Amino acid sequence: MLLIYTQKVTPRIIYVFKHICTHILGIPIKFTSKIEEFIAHDGAKLSYGKQALGNEFFIQNADLLLEQGFSDFEIKVQPWDDTLCFFPLPEASDLPFDIFAASFYLLTRYEEYLPHVKDEAGRFPASESLAHQESFLHKPVVDIWAIKFRDILLERFPKLETKKRKYKTGTIIASEHTFIFKNKGFLRSFIGLFFDLFKLNIGRVIDRLQVWIRIKDDPHDIFQDLIEIIKKDKVYMLFMFQLSDFSIHDRNISHNRIPHRAVIKSVADYAKVGLLMGYYAMEEIRSLRKEKLRLEEIIHSPVENVMNSKFNLKLPDHYSNLTELEINNDHSMGYPEVMGFRAGTCTPYLFYDINMEITTPLRIHPYAFNSTVAENISKNKLQEDLSRMLAEVKAVNGMFRAVFTNQDFSNYGDQDYYYKLLKQIHEIE
Structure with missing residues (x-):
């Protein structure tokens, strides 16, 4: 079990830590905001805050998971080994990026709540996304970050239990x-037949007639x-x-x-x-x-x-x-x-x-x-x-x-x- 300390246990923190630690990595977790309980714990432990409390695994937090609602902020995507990430952290953090804030941003589709240019069908287009603009749309980065986090965490706590999932x-x-062709009703079928004849699409005319008299299955x-x-x-x-x-x-x-x-x-x-x-x-x-x-x-x-x-x-x-x-x-x-x-x-x-x-x-x-x-x-x-x-x-x-x-x-x-x-x-x- 991994004990996680944060000064304030917010719904956002619970959500994204459970997804990465439990759903992806199979690590059982528990949250605490009590320093005494955290320090007394002698197993695997992680603190998520502004500064480390001791020799635990420490991730300095970006502010996103402590906020409510939306705010439009600048995101800088940077290389991390063979992948990319954002919300960079200082060297004091055991992870170079706040992968939990970054994952929350992507999973919740945070950017789709913010003002954006829609396509002709009124949809959020891929071209408006951070992943497309920064060329990581083709990678499941949340899962990649989770695996990197697991590997670094196991270096510190090699006895921590994880579960390997199957592809x-x-x-x-x-x-x-x-x-x-089938069951379209007389009017729709007649109009379709008329257009096929008008376009001299004889193959479709024959198929249509054969479907109607039930000597051929509908092509779809x-x-x-x-x-x-x-x-x-x-x-x-x-x-x-x-x-x-x-x-x-x-x-x-x-x-x-x-x-x-x-x-x-x-x-x-x-x-x-x-x-x-x-x-x-x-x-x-x-x-x-x-x-x-x-x-x-x-x-x-x-x-x-x-x-x-x-x-x-x-x-x-x-x-x-x-x-x-x-x-x-x-x-x-x-x-x-x-x-x-x-x-x-x-x-x-x-x-x-x-x-x-x-x-x-x-x-x-x-x-x-x-x-x-x-x-x-x-x-x-x-x-x-x-x-x-x-x-x-x-x-x-x-x-x-x-x-x-x-x-x-x-x-x-x-x-x-x-x-x-x-x-x-x-x-x-």
Whole structure:
């Protein structure tokens, strides 16, 4: 057990020390603000303050974890061996950087609360992030810092117990359009057929007609193929289905269509199923509740996993709605336009609400790769970058998560390429 002394035990300190020490490193910890208890302790101990109390492991603190609310301050990123860090500390500290303050800044998405330039969809773009501007977006720096901290701490306290975790990979399949032709309704189907004929896209016309008369599967219905991969190669996949009302923003088929419900039920027999939130569910808790109840009625179990389909995280409101509806896991933390670690970590973590200064029960599962990046990068470059990032996560025994869509594996997409990426991630021969 590691005893941690700090003059004031704040919610921020509890949150980030538990994440790094307990969740990443497997070190049991206890906090105290009593000097007598700390000095009398003869085991591993660490003080987090302005000056050391004795011969304990000492980390001089930056002020971030003692504050409340927000303040806009200058951050200087500096080299630390083979990585980068910020909040540098003087030589009196046993760590050259306050990794706990730096980790809190990244995990809470502190910078997303501050004024910033949004993209055309109203989102916080990767280009506005400190990690992108300082070229460490591709590294799970919070986990890297934690490992470096562990190694230095064990030099001082070699008997301190730690737990080694296992490297894992996982894939999310986002189904915003479960079918491309099937069950679209007469008017939508007729308009689609008209446009295919107008563009002389005879192949699509033939496919559409064959799907309608049920002699061919819908091209987007590739779920059974992915289920076979799960069964054969024992990979982890989480399927997200959209069940929102039809609108200009959300154009999936109705949640009442029997084939749509049948696909969801079939997938739920072999893999976890979650909710891909529609546009209005991201804006209104009433719409989110409605979509959640729809999925629960189909799968006959509580909805535990959700993803924001447009990746427009309005913090903390988006996560507050999930917490209010007792949804435990969110998978939206990543950038759809670039590869990288939006929160600086490859470890699931609890969301900290800076407005309320509390640790919430909502667990964030960050992803590092979204298949949409393939539209803007060459195949060779993407595979090389993916290999490097997989190696980074493997080095810290983290969790590499990737996001694909069912359309990626359709014969209307570059299915061979996406299957190749899927196999690369899960190391399938």
